[in-house]
Amino acid sequence: MRSHVFGLQQSYLPICLHRLSMLLPSESLLAYLRTSVNTAFTSCRINRRSQKCRHSHGLPPHGIRRKRVILGMSGGVDSSVSAYMLLKEGYEVEGVYMRNWDERDENGVCPSEEDWKDVLRVCDKLGIKSHRVDFSKEYWINVFDAFLENLAMGRTPNPDIACNREIKFGSFFDRFIRRENSGEIKLGTTALESVGNDQCAQSRSLEKSIKADADLIATGHYARLHHLPDGRALLLRAIDKTKDQTYYLSTVPSTALQRTLFPIGAYLKSTVKRIAAEAGLHTAVKRESMGICFVGKRNFGDFIDDYLVQPHGAFVSVDGEVKGEHRGISRYTIGQRARIPGEVEKWYVAEKDPKRNIIYIASGRSHPALCRRSLGVKNWHWVSGEEPVELYSQGSIRFAVKYRYRMDPVPCMMQRSEESQGGYDITLDEPQNGLAMGQHVVAYVGDICLGGGTIERLGKWMYDKELPAI
Incomplete structure (x- = not known):
């Protein structure tokens, strides 16, 4: 072999x-x-040789305690199959549903309740315990407040990255992972009483103790980990590159990754669905959720209007001509289509001026005003916990970066910034479209995710004119 x-x-x-x-x-x-x-x-x-039993059928050698894993479950197919696979590998598994947001839709239905019922059905099918934990307060303070603050500044923040760092691999990890002198935590849990073919599960609330003594946590993320002999963990892109989620995991603390499992990272999404169907899990045919979790099916701009005062302002072309009125600077990001009433021509956001409430637009998706080659980043997190040796010794390093989830990494050079203490400057090999303040940049060497940070400065656009003075 x-x-x-x-x-x-x-x-x-x-x-x-x-x-x-x-x-x-x-x-x-x-x-x-x-x-x-x-x-x-x-x-x-x-x-x-000594681990042959473990590798062949997942069971630990005779006399060895089974490792206890707390699995974060969303009610979808990915976390459902993760639970199934962990059980097949011989782990002691319990499922935990994280309630991070609570808002009912226009029909009075709370999506989180529907997802929780799916978690209950899956756990009941697999014969494992299920728990529900409320992290909505932590989410609001550590994720949503910062998200709104950055939006108000005209930036393009990514709350899913902050959620992974602060909640799933922060509060959730700290709540359940085994520590010395760990205590017990009281949680409201829910047990499934009955599930009809055409009716929702009925549940009752139970008060029981859950010890914070898990050996590992696990999630249904599409990512892989390789644990080095010195204890560190390398974060690797998933086998299914169309589903890879390392972009969203790039700022997760290395201490959390060292005690984390990603059971489905080595499988294609199609395989995961097939496993779910073969295991008799009803989530095999559940529709996949997309977009920002707390926005749901609502229009993003309309959702933000509930939390931010959005004064209207002017759409101004990069050549200085006023083209129309926008409904709030937080509704738009660089590279986005600016739909202006009465304009047949297609316009795209090239720059934002929050102080004057102006959005500068360019004609056509390939306009040079949409492209830049350089940027500055801050709050950079290295997955390994330290800078690469080359960057430390020589002051620069070459790798590839992504600044949007659904894009291929592009080659670049990074060096320490002279303008921002603790920050870095990145020069791309080729100009790129759609770079925006507040976006998250992630670095890769092949399949290895090195880390990521936030854009705090943008270089000049590739247009041969300066920003017009209005």
Whole structure:
């Protein structure tokens, strides 16, 4: 049997390192990667014989306590299959539904209640305990307040990234993971009483103690982890690149990743659905939720109007001509289509001026005013917990970055910033469309996610004119 690390056969290692060298010609960084990977392969060979039972059917050797895993469950197919797979691997599993937001839709239906009922059905089917925990206060303070503050400043924040860092791998992790002298936490849990074919589950609230003594947490994210012998964890892109969620996990603390499992990261979405169907899980046919969780099906601008005062302002072309009126600067981000009544021509947001409440627009998606090559980032988090050796010793490093979830990483150079203490400057190999203040930038070397930070400065646009003075 050939060894596998990062989802690759050992025989592929020279090819992978050669490809990395084309992107990162640094000998110091390549030496680090070679050492890490070869150490991992050696560890696999040494432990394969003693862990044969574990690898073959997931059960621990005789006399060894089964590891207890608390799985974050959303009521969707991904976390449902994660629960099923963890059980097959021999873990002791309990499911926890995180209630982070509470708002009923126009029909008086609370989506979180429907998701909770799905969690109950899945846990009942699999024979595992289910719990519901309210993190709505923590979410409001640590995620939503900052989201609104950044929107009001004309930025483009990503609340899903903050939710993973602060809630799922912050409050949730701290609530359940085993610590020395851990105590008990009182939670309101819900037990499934009955489920009809055409009716919703009826539930009753139980008060019971849940010990904060889990060995590991798990989620249904599409991502992979490789645990190095020194205890650190490498965050790797999922096998299904169309579903990969490392972009949203790039600021999760390394201490949390070291005690986390991503059961479905090595599977395609189609395979996950097939496993769910074969296991008899009703979530196999559940429609996938998209977009920001707290917005739901509402128009984003209308939702924000409930929380921010949005004064109307002017749409101004990059050549200085007033084209119309916008309904609030927080409704738009760079690169977005600006739909202006009466305008046949297609206009796109090129720049925002929050102080004067002006949105500058350019004609056509490929207009040079939409493109930039340089940016500055702050609050950068390295997954490994420290800067790469090359950046530390030489002051610069080459890798590839994503600044939107659904895009391919683009090559760039990073160096320490002279303008922002603790920040970095990034120069892209080619101009890119749609860079915006407040966006999250994530760095990659092949499948390895190095970390990420927030855009705090933008370089000049590629248009040959300056921003018009209005």
